[in-house]
Amino acid sequence: MKFNSKLIHGGISEDATTGAVSMPIYRASTFHQKVVGGTPEWEYSRSGNPTRNALESLVADLEQGIAGFAFASGSAAIHATFSMYSAGDHIIVGNDVYGGTFRLINKVLKRFGLEFTVVDMQDLSAVEKAVQDNTVAIYFETPTNPLLQIADIEEISKIAKQHHLQTIVDNTFATPYNQNPLALGADVVVHSATKYLGGHSDLVAGLAITNDEQIAEELAFLQNSIGSVLGPDDSWLLQRGIKTLGARMRVHHENTEAIVNLLKNDSRVAKIYYPGDPDFAGYEVAKKQMKHFGAMISFELQPGLDPKQFIENLDMISLAESLGGIESLIEIPAIMTHGAIPRELRLKKGIQDELIRLSVGIEDEEDLIADVKKGLASLSNQTVNN
Numbered sequence: 001m002k003f004n005s006k007l008i009h010g011g012i013s014e015d016a017t018t019g020a021v022s023m024p025i026y027r028a029s030t031f032h033q034k035v036v037g038g039t040p041e042w043e044y045s046r047s048g049n050p051t052r053n054a055l056e057s058l059v060a061d062l063e064q065g066i067a068g069f070a071f072a073s074g075s076a077a078i079h080a081t082f083s084m085y086s087a088g089d090h091i092i093v094g095n096d097v098y099g100g101t102f103r104l105i106n107k108v109l110k111r112f113g114l115e116f117t118v119v120d121m122q123d124l125s126a127v128e129k130a131v132q133d134n135t136v137a138i139y140f141e142t143p144t145n146p147l148l149q150i151a152d153i154e155e156i157s158k159i160a161k162q163h164h165l166q167t168i169v170d171n172t173f174a175t176p177y178n179q180n181p182l183a184l185g186a187d188v189v190v191h192s193a194t195k196y197l198g199g200h201s202d203l204v205a206g207l208a209i210t211n212d213e214q215i216a217e218e219l220a221f222l223q224n225s226i227g228s229v230l231g232p233d234d235s236w237l238l239q240r241g242i243k244t245l246g247a248r249m250r251v252h253h254e255n256t257e258a259i260v261n262l263l264k265n266d267s268r269v270a271k272i273y274y275p276g277d278p279d280f281a282g283y284e285v286a287k288k289q290m291k292h293f294g295a296m297i298s299f300e301l302q303p304g305l306d307p308k309q310f311i312e313n314l315d316m317i318s319l320a321e322s323l324g325g326i327e328s329l330i331e332i333p334a335i336m337t338h339g340a341i342p343r344e345l346r347l348k349k350g351i352q353d354e355l356i357r358l359s360v361g362i363e364d365e366e367d368l369i370a371d372v373k374k375g376l377a378s379l380s381n382q383t384v385n386n
């Protein structure tokens with residue numbers, strides 16, 4: 001089955017007992033066991049729930065894994081995945097990760113004795129150099145948030161394998177529609193399903209998927225032990241959202257290309273961060289490992305132009321955190337999503353105060369273009385000091 005058919009028919013996509021084409025929501029905490037000491041398929045909904053299980057089998061299928069695990073949020077999925085490691089273990093982390101992941105690492109996991117080295121994943125020799133005797137894993141995002149940097153999954157996985165490390169990729173920005181890290185050599189894929197997979201900004205959920213038997217067993221154990229599982233209602237809603245991922249992504253991509261084209265040709269825009277732009281540093285690697293370049297764009301206005309004025313003059317595109325929904329969302333990372341990173345460190349990473357991040361939705365292209373043009377026009381009464 002090809003990908004778009006899998007979205008609808010993959011994994012467990014109908015109810016085995018009734019044939020219902022939408023998996024029922026099994027809102028039960030416990031299940032009647034017929035004999036004492038038997039091995040029933042369902043016992044207790046933290047350990048396993050049929051609705052969650054249907055979702056988990058679907059996402060395993062979509063990411064070409066053998067097992068999927070659904071969590072209460074992307075952060076919970078990332079936390080459970082890092083919980084495979086123990087005090088004294090060392091993990092190499094990409095230098096541009098989601099602000100909440102940065103916080104989880106620095107304010108929580110370090111307290112439990114995990115050690116981290118932050119590395120620019122675009123620099124393969126730096127990745128290899130960061131490997132220590134106690135290194136156990138490499139964790140990164142590609143494209144990254146918010147700079148859309150591209151890391152070469154295949155090459156990094158090769159380095160990891162040479163040193164017997166596990167490779168974990170946060171595939172939230174690309175989605176399985178555009179990129180399958182497990183097929184490129186990674187061991188675990190994590191997602192904030194809150195974003196494109198849910199797709200409608202009405203759900204918080206997370207996923208971890210693996211193609212390794214031992215890791216699958218470990219993640220199943222951790223999911224049940226830590227208990228940050230996704231409930232049946234949200235599991236159903238996520239599977240419902242996933243069915244239209246392909247249809248949504250195609251419109252996301254069309255609109256993104258139109259907006260990139262507009263921004264590239266406007267003198268008020270100083271710099272665009274978009275993996276599909278042939279002038280962008282990560283373009284060649286992105287072309288190699290992604291089916292399409294995704295629908296996230298970051299950009300900077302010319303020095304002296306006020307990003308707040310641009311955003312406040314938009315009519316349709318909403319000022320909001322989050323991304324990947326059907327509605328276009330815009331934000332300033334330095335003030336909003338990445339505010340938790342100290343300014344000096346932020347600037348060192350390349351996240352300027354002026355950086356604007358746009359999650360392109362699936363509204364009509366004409367309306368989006370008109371809105372961006374309106375925002376840009378509002379800047380014209382300001383002076384540009386080049």
Ligand SMILES: *Cc1c(COP(=O)(O)O)cnc(C)c1O
Pocket residue numbers: 073074075076098100101141145170172173191192193194195204205206
């Ligand atoms: C949002 C996000 C997360 C965290 O997911 P939540 O569902 O908000 O907990 C992790 N990684 C990336 C890339 C994200 O965008």
